[in-house]
Amino acid sequence: MNDDAKNAGQAGTSFEARLAAARTRQGLDPKPLDISKGDTKGPSPMSVGLRVGVELLSALIVGASLGYWLDRWLHTSPMLLSLFVLLGGAGGIANVWRLLGPKPPAH
Amino acid sequence: MAAEGSIDALGQFQLETSLGALGASVHFTQSNLMMLIAAGLILGLLYFGMRPKAIVPGRLQALAELAYDGVHGMCVDQIGHEGKKFFPFIFTLFTFILLGNLLGLLPFSFTYTSHIAVTFALALTVIVLVTVVALSIHGLHFFSYFFPAGAPKLLAPLIIPVEIISYLSRPVSLSIRLFANMVAGHVMFEVFASFIVMMAAAGSFGMLGAVGPLALNVVLVGFELLVAFLQAYVFSILTCIYLHDAVHLH
Known part of the structure; x- marks a missing residue:
């Protein structure tokens, strides 16, 4: 009082x-929220980790298969595969950033 | 099942024809049978659940209304007002995956969501729909999605392929997530169940030890129930998020 x-x-x-x-x-x-991780409403660290893993892996798969098929099509054997594996890895990072990074302001 | 020191954890995912000779002649697998059963159960729930049309719902009606309301709320919350248009699609997707996950937990049944062919087909449907919706609403403006506004023009050769790969990785991640979760759960079941049989075969002392994996499997059933709901929810909410992107295109 x-x-x-x-x-x-x-x-x-x-x-x-x-x-x-x-x-x-x-x-x-x-x-x-104690951590500034966007909306950490609910998901446990385990599920976040699993999601990040899946995002990284799937982008890599898409990049690698895209490079492989482009190589077969254009007969440029290892060049496009090695390029698209890198791009796929970058795409995975982009996915993870979109998942966990700061959210753009809603409009 | 557990032949002398080896655990056949993946044999449970083998496709076999069902419904006798008739099924064998058209390669109607047990996976297809479970899909039909799931679809029948969903339609049955909606038909018989909503038939009483009671103001105070009974159990079945409450279940049907809960499912309808839950998915409807998810559509409107995630996509916005336009989400109502996509409600039938999301509801079908959610209930089909949920029933697949849940039916797979029953003994002697089969989990059709544990096959990447099934989950990838579902994810492909989603991504084709999302792309068609985005193209029909925004036309060619849709392609600006692959180059975020305000990014330096110099980086375009790098950003556009990365964004395209990121966009194409959506169905892959969607399908791998569902498929991997279901496979992992069922493999764990099989492994621990094999432990029970192996230990029980090792005499009375092993019989006592078999209680361990048995208890673990019981806990696992509860956990897998959670996973079944969670993965169906995740699949449909991600579909909603993708549809939101397609409708609003930021």
Whole structure:
């Protein structure tokens, strides 16, 4: 009580902060996210890890098979395969970034 | 099953013809049979569940309404108002995958979602639909998707192939995720079940030890139930997200 009365005279920001803290204490607000990983609502580290693995692997598969078929088509045997494996790896990284990186602001 | 020191964990995914000679003549496999059963169960649930048309639903009606409402909410939340158009597709996809995963947990049954041919066909349907929707809404403007606005023009030769590969990797990752989850779960079942048989064969002391893998398998059944729901959910929500991208094209 005494503490509250002492703080009451302070600026509005302090009140906002204390209100937010009280709301969090009462469970009225969702808990603030401790890691800045976008919306980490729910998924466990295990499932995130699995998803990242699948994204990396599938992009690599697509890149490698694309390079392989282009090579067979254009008779440029190892050149396009080696290029597209690298591009596939980059595509995998792009997928993971899209999955875990900062989200673009909604419009 | 567990022949002398070897565990045949992948034999359970072997396709065999079902329905006797008639099935054999048209190569109707047990996988196809399970698909038909799943489709029948879904239609049956919706038909018999919704027939009472009660204001206070019974169990079956509550289940049907829950499924309908859940998927409908997912469509509208993820895609937006236009999501209602895609609701029948998402609902079919979700229930078909869910029933496949769940039916596969029954003994003597077969998990059709454990075959990459099936999951990849589903994922291919999704990605073709997404591309067609994007093309029909945005026309040629769709191709700007492969080059994010504001990126330096100099990097175009690098960004465009990477973005195209990233786009093409969607069906692959979608199908591998579902297929790998189902296969991994069923292989674990098989391995631990083989442990039970092997230990039980090793005398009365091993019989006692067989309780371990048995308990593990019981826990695994619960876990696989969760995975069955989760993977069906993940597949359909990712479809929704892709459709959102197709409709809104950022």
